[in-house]
Amino acid sequence: MLGLVKAATPSAPPRRESRRLSTRRYIAKVRRMTKSRVFALSVSALILLPIMFGGLAGCQPSEKNKNTEFDVASFYKGKKIKWIIPYSPGGGYDEYARLLSPYLRKYTGARFDILNLPGAGGMRGANELFASPSDGLTIGMINGSALVTNELVGVKGARYKIDEFEFLGRVVADTHVLIVSNQSGYKSFEQILNAEEEVKIGATGLGGSTYLDAVISKEAFALNLKIIHGFDSSSVIRQAMLRGNIVGSWGSWGSAKDAVDDGRHIVVLQSGTERNADLPDVPTVFEMIEISSNQERTLAIVTAWESLNAVGRPVAVAPGTPADKIQFLRAAFDKAMHDPELLKDLKQAGRAISYASGDEMSHIVESATTMPDDIEQLFVNAIKGEL
């Protein structure tokens, strides 16, 4: 640093004295600069090339779709795989990825570089994944359910097709729960069903999962709900619950867990066809169908709803990736997700897991995107807030 400063306060060179820049001299100067610039740029290119190649190392030229018999495993050995996460570091998706990557490394032989690309509620990551090279060296964890609803509604900016992704498997499909504050006076779903006054339920953005859950549940069970959406985040909702401004909200079980364990919140309803192991006393939406007045319709709605939820958080690669690579990655993913050490890690981190294989994912996505027309219209209206 000292040497630099000495050079910075020269006592001599008049080279930077004020120059009168008349137009002509300016042009001449520019001409001179251009000539030597060419020379200098080539010199700097020579010096910078090594640095560039350091960066290039992360970029692999695409493999042509050869169906030769080379060993896929040896292809992956020692390679760097980019893992796109559509949210900022520190969030849930990020955590899953960081917990998983050592195990995926174990079973693929490749290193995983986590790339956080937040924006547009997960859509940016999905767009990037969709457009990434189909050489099998980029995978991504996507917010499956949100992407399906976005596509259903035809959201602007969605540059992907959910059913064209090649799925490696699903990490988790969160159980959605309806929680109420312990001071609200409501202790069970029946009470809410029979509530005489409006039950205020909070939700985040229009079209978001907490909003959709609220609206759909209201529609399916003819609940007397007033849905107040526009809350910034689930934390703000929880604060409002504490203050008594709202009674409760829908959300994922994972994020509600600690408040429920504390006793501050009560779960009255859960999604899913079977009761979650942590919630043995809480009825599921399917169980509640029998009290509905129009059981057939309620069943149709709840089934569609469940199929949406089932998409959960899958891992996928870009469309067009060669079949053998997909196979290999799927197998590795399967092994990783069943590794007892990973299960232990996830438990310690308090993260749930509900594995579905790549094959199963394609079926899940298919049933999520093919609903009977009237139900689809219902969902579209719900997402748009027109219900």
Next chain:
Amino acid sequence: MELYFIVVVGLIVAAAFISASSYEFVSARTPIVIMVPLMILIGVQFVRAKKASRSVDVRSVLSTVTKGDNKTFNRAVGFIGWMVLLLALIVVAGHYVGIAALMFILLKFVSKEEMFFSLALSAGVTLVIFMLFELGFDVELHRGAIFKIWAGDAGL
């Protein structure tokens, strides 16, 4: 000078006002509430600026500026040019190439530093940033569109 600024700002706000009036009520409410006093104030400021600028001959200022005789203006525009160039370089050729190249150009040509010094400093800073961000923070800096296209990446 300020007159132009105010006019531009006023135009932008007016455009915003027009587009906001096409929004749904709930979304439009706050922006419009903000813009009404804003427009008034801009108007006030416009009047003030006009009063103050009466003493300056607009045309002569303009001609000085366009002829290239106003050093400050030249350097300012030049700086904007450099920044845009840097951004373009970063997007096209990648972050490292962009910053290294631009630093070098600025140091060597515009600041007239010695060749060796420019090269060394450019390479040095680039290296430090590389180590800090890629190795230290695990943040991958943009690779550059050229490379991506070469690699078959359809996205950016």
Next chain:
Amino acid sequence: MGIIEGLVSGFFQAISLEVFPFLLVGAVFGLLIGVIPGLSGHFAMAMVIPFLYGMEPGAGIAFLLGAHSTVAQGGGLTAILFSTPGTGQNAATLLDGPPMRDQGLAGLATGAALASCFLGAAFGAVALALLIPVLQQVVLFFGPPEIFVLAILALTFVAVLGKEDLTRSMIAGLSGLLLAMVGLDNVTNQERFTFGLFELRDGLSLVPVILGLFAVAEMFDLWVRRGSLPGGLHANRLSAKETQKQIFQGIGAAFKHWWLVLRCSAIGATMGLIPGLGSAPAAFVAYGHAKQSSKNKDTFGKGNIEGVIGSEAANDAVEGGALASTLAFGIPGSSSMGILLAGLFILGVETGPNIVTYNVDIVFLMLFTIIIGNLIGTVVGLFLVNPLSRATSLRASILVPILLVIVFTGAFAVNRSGFDIGVAIVFGVLGYLMKELGYSRAALLIGFVLGFAVDKNLYLALQLSGPYFLLDPIPLTLAIITLAFLGYNVWTIIRDKRRAKDNAR
């Protein structure tokens, strides 16, 4: 366990061999992150999280909180020395820090900043410990209506800051509010002012805007004037000894102004308690208060040390307040708090109101971590000041390219988006123009930061309590305070103008 036992246990845990090294590393790490423009506390903690798996709770907490607590100190250093705020919280320091540096008082400014940070953090930490049991009641008072009025109150500080030219600063402030409206409104899914650009759907990101407005604009200015940072005309490069002396003087000054520090820390901690406001407004509000209560109001903005002390004390105390409310409810008040909670969860630390009953030693461990972490940050910062201030005397022609490149990298790194760099450039040009024409950039920033809170909370307040929410006790009181404050300031402006006219005759 009892309070005293908890206190003692926490203290000894903090300095124990298993914990202290992590505290040290975390604090230094946080300081460095703070120095790099564009990287903030959120980033620092996200970096720390992967290391937490398998750590002992004590060590993990020390690492996490140590890193978190020193970021604002690092940011303060770069704000003063390079006119580049390292983090959003340090934007207020830009108002008086760089002018002090230009007068050759860089050492004084940095010494005062570091010390105020430390004192502010200590205050915040103590407030944290004291408040957690009662927090439940206090914070619950602040719902959307209250936050809305509070945000408006903070906005009226724009009037204080720009008293010299009310029209211009109001324009700046209102424009800032307007800029905050850019993006997707999540209530109606209406895209506002996005011009169909995908990148603008989430609105303008705070970091590129701050970097552009303040850092890029400063570099713009430097480049155009061809000076070097210390003002350009006189080679005001301080010798190492001189700087060192000044630093100690600065530290002394912070202690001398202890009452100011206390008040500003209180402001910081209080505003930190309220979720959703963010840390930048607290620093500005404290700055405004410092200016308001000072005997030399006019020297503010030209290098009054009280301005530096006030803003730095507040921005560290904010963290204490935010931490208190986060711990008390287990509900994060901001994104960095969210990461903190995730980290605590990984370490197996329970949060929620029961933390005081069952784990009071952990609370005290956190308290001491923050205090000691900040102390380490101050000490290390002291050593950093001299070499860094050498760098400021480099010629602009060398310094600007280097800083520009660093700032661009920082702008990119936040969301890994080239668009953000473009945002920084645009705001850089805007900031430069504003600087030249005398518009308050601080006002724009406050407007921008608070705009979101104002809009959202107004909507929620109306939804939840109907249009008469203003008549509830707390909003009403706050509204009255706001009006009184505004009225007083307008009155003094008119009075001063009248006096000036009388004097001119």
